[in-house]
Amino acid sequence: MVHREAGPASLPDDWPAKPELSLALTGMGCFDWDLGSGLLHLDRVALGILDVNEDDYDGTRANVLERLPPGENDRLDAFVSEAISSGEDGCGAYFRVRRRDGTLRWTHAQGTVRRDETGRPQRLIGIMRDATQELADSMARLELDEERRRRTTVVEGATAALAHARTVQDVIDVLKESDGLEHLGAASMVMGLLDSGRIRLVADGPAGSFVPGTRITRVDEEYPMSEVIRTLAPRFIETAEDFATSYAGLWPHISHLGITSAAYLPLIAQGRPIGAVGLLYGDKIGFTTEDRNLLVALGSGIAQSLQRAVLFEQEHDLAEGLQRAMLPRRIPAVAGAEIAVRYRSARLGRDVGGDWYDVIPLPGGRVGAVIGDVQGHDTDAAAVMGQLRIVLRAYAAEGHTPATVMARASEFLHELDTDRFATCVYAEADLATGVVRMVRAGHVDPMIRDTDGSCRRLPAEGGLPLGLSTEFGRVDYPVNTVELDPGQTLVLYTDGLVEMPGTDLDEGMQRLAGVIADGPRDLQELADRLCGVVDGRGGEDDVAVLLLRRQGASPGRTGGRLQQQVGRGEPEALASARHMVRAAVRAWGAGDRSDDIELVSDELMTNALTHTDGGATVTVRVLPGPERRLRVEVEDRSSVLPRIQDAGETGISGRGLVLVDVLADEWGVESRGGGKSVWGEFTIP
Template sequence: MVERAAGTPSLPGEWPVPPGVSLSLNRMGTFDWDLDGGRLHLDAPALAVFDLRPDEYDGRRRSLKARIPPGEMRRLDEILEQAVRSGSEAYSAYFRVCRRDGSRRWTHTQGRILRDPEGRARRVVGVVRDAVQELVDSTARHELAAARPTRTSVVEGTAAALAHARTVQDVIDVLKESDGLAHLGATSLVMGLLESGRIHLVAEGPDGSYVPGTRVTRTDEGYPMSEVLRTLTPRFIESPEEFAARYPLLWPQISDLGINAAAYLPLIAQARPLGALGLLYRDKSGFSAEDRDILLALGSSIAQSLQRAMLFEQDHDLAQGLQQAMLPRRIPAVAGAEIAVRYRSARLGQDIGGDWYDVIPLPGGRVGTVIGDVQGHDTHAAAVMGQLRIVLRAYATEGHSPATVMARASVFLYELDTDRFATCTYAEADLATGVVRLVRAGHIDPMIRDTDGSCRRLPVPGGMPLGLSAVFGELDYPVETVELDPGQTLLLYTDGLVEQPGTDLDEGMLLLAALVRDGPRDLQQLADRLCGAVDEQGGEDDAAVLLLRRGGSRPPRVGGRLQQEVGEGDPGALRTARRMIRAAATAWGAAGRVDEIELAADELITNALVHTRAGAVVTVQVVPGPQRRLRIEVEDLSSALPHRRDAGESGTSGRGLLLVDLLADGWGVESRGSGKCVWCEFGVPERPAG
């Protein structure tokens, strides 16, 4: 009986064999990828292709990072993303798997993209298989030239990988991750970039091959990279003796590495030297004309990729610098609240732009918080964002109501004569009472985190985005009023925090709520956690987040808030307002100053009635704080601001505000959108305990 060859599987007992057995015998496995939930099921044969044990895989794609090099993972992501965007039903790709022993094997995957009735990709079902034998076959090598183990294909494959490199670090990663050096027979690599007459070493490999003293060198020193950058000519060294004679400074430091040949290439793009690349060999017997042509082509491809990466980084730094300059330099401390803000720039391209946040201290212990997003991801969006943020802050500081702030900002954006619109949420919080008034202009609903950590969506009726509402004349923004209890947190954020590829908005908000629920209680750590989660998921949009937590405990009832309208020519209402003020001052512990309070209030009311020719609204309330204060506010419809002036010896007017200034502990004027408010305050003794 002929013995079965070692490693040959036994004959199956069934006829015909089940599909799973057939796939396994042919070193093929299946997968099912849930794009919505992020789950990725791999059957046992698929795990074998990746050289993974079942206990090493947790059903998530991140478990494959140990087996798929980062450069290959990025390429697979781009292939799938292109197929999803183009509406394709299937895709396929060859890639390399790093096995447990460190070797790399060619692998092939193909999948079917399953979509819902609206055309959104929901799942990918497919197979993954070992492709080593396939690529050994001459026909497969002809069809897949990029996979041919020849020196020419190394240049082509490296150039293809470099085409996706966006940053200098991406270029370095491609060189260190690819098998190009191994195919070319190189033992190690060094690369330096030229800056201000000095060569800065940015890559060396394998790890541990760094030569001390060469991290930064000058172009006039006796090193090979210095020489090729001085002469802009490549240097091919074909023996240890030649190396020692040409470069006596470097050779003693690498002679024990067994190097017998080297190639140093200038990296030149558009006639500008960018740096130099060095390839060192142990078993190289000279460089043929073909070798030199291939290496020169490799150097040219690397130089072009480096130049593209440098320009990208410069543009991105410029755009990001503009974005950061447009955001507030610091967030003011707000008594009675904890605040955390974060801005996270996009991962790809110049994708920074219109996301912004702001915190605006307002009179009377109030604070305004803003989150917004200008349409677009470019420097124009960042510039529009900066102007809109400043204008919205100005309107809020002037004392306009939240609805008026939003309407005026919309008109401003429309009159800016730009083709951009913006979404925004503005929240005005009274930290003493916990009352929050919210206005939403086409933006995502905010969330509230309760004291027990649970998180819920806060539905807020909204109007049209800023700019568009002015175009269509829809400037009425509804105001939603909620109460924020001590310890509760208001979450404002932009869509970059919840919109991820392959998921819809509702799913993204559920994921965000779960992150907030399970996140740390510390507000700064929570903000870091939210932005970190977006980075982990590979978000391609910028994102901003603002967290506001009301501090302290619920304030005790220290009085109330009384209000009276006083019409022009209505002496009865005026008498009623005076009695109200006197009674409130006496009831709230200011009986010793009741005459001063009544006199000052009478002056403010009289000024409003005389100078505005209209009615006024009088409010009296106790403001809690380190020192209790009784506050009188008189609102009218005039935008003219009063000021203290000298009445002169015989003057009959002009003494009112002078008198208020002498009687009250403080007074001032606030714009209120359709008019103004003149106020004065008096210190009130604390009530005895009990």
């Protein structure tokens, strides 16, 4: 016998509640589907869930199927059939029911398969309930989780992008152009950097939001950015009323922008404030704890990136200033030539490199053009470049041949003991004749742009880079001679103009030749175009460009250039040189200056052969310029410079230079490396 404790006398008659009542109270209905006959029993709650009128229900599935949208019946049948055929006893499914008013309701049914002794299914018995609110709550949770993931991803993505920002403007562009503000819900952004107790605005808000007098503000003023820098704490402005009350001086100037809230964040790096950023919202009221945490994390990433950017710009400006100080301050005007030069520092990387150019006026209407690149991308490379440029210029001005200039520059660089090498091209152009003597030390080949605009590569035999040639004892640089016609342009450049990651040098040079050919005829505009190509693609190398165009000769102002070698003790060669001078002055129309020119030429040749151990080189040329001038040069290997002496009344020696001084319009002496050149010039009709 089971003993039951006596219960209260007031218990209701239906205690304990039947399962049907418990299910009904929780909004669940019951169903019983006889698989053999097809009859489907639904209690009153189940009929209500399916929105089927109890009086109209005939106990079959037909009334139920009328409530299912197209496709739902097939999906449910397939689901139940799979559960029955698999031998499982339990099954459940979510499906939609179309109510009589046309709206859809999500419903969930769960049942158990009853089988006979052979395992054949006979009945499906279970419960159903309205699942609309359940799925709505689940969807809301999913959407909230998705929104949280999305906003976190935005902050993470912005932080990753900021890691690659190199300048302050890069940081601003990342925040404005990466859709980060939009995904965070902000309409616009303002940013200021702290500098000696003042805040300098570097990023404005939306159009029309600039407030006069706020470009530079003090930290102690009543502005949001000033406040967060003073307190080192973020300021979340929840409403427009909060903004107007807290910053009465600022609000009247921006109230028309429709700002509903704002978040101002201090930018702190290494424990010190470097600025502040403000995010302005147009459709947001208040900030949740999650909002605040995300924005604070974003502010930390911005601060770190800004500090790197500021340091980068400071170091880059210092290096670039040093590099530019090492370059020529101005390019001299050279008669008979048009020249354009450009230098662009690297767009990536922390420092500039050792690229340089130089233009060196030389006697006799000649000009030296130099382009070079010292190995490395740092301030040391720029310093070595400055020293190398100066000594190369000095060697060229002394009158050394291009090969000697390059060899001595290589020795100088090797003696610096910097473990650096340099590539270089030195071209010495005679603008009167167009003859260009060129030496290449490991540098990229120059190019020539023809008068019709076409461009071609100028292959030039070369030697090792400067510094390396001395180390390996190979300082004999071959000299390449080309002729530059009037209107043609010699194009010298460094490898930063043609080298790109993923492409070989030939492709880069072909691309450059196309840019030059399609470029403007104006030399300055062409130089800008070349640098514009580099600016457009960015790069890790700096670039130097030198363009030298030989100008067209004016009719009647140029003649030619004649040269004769005269050996010591060779009377036939001396006579031939005198004949050459005589023929030249007659052919070039010297007129009544012929005797003066021949007499001075003879005196210069005689002095060279008398007072030196070797022979001499006699050159006669007509110089370009506003007036027609004929120049006679006698070059020898002695470094002893002649000077005018007083020969006295009975002296024989010493009267030669006196005669030259009297007859020539101008005369002078120039060092030429291992010797000298004595010259005289005459104005001729």
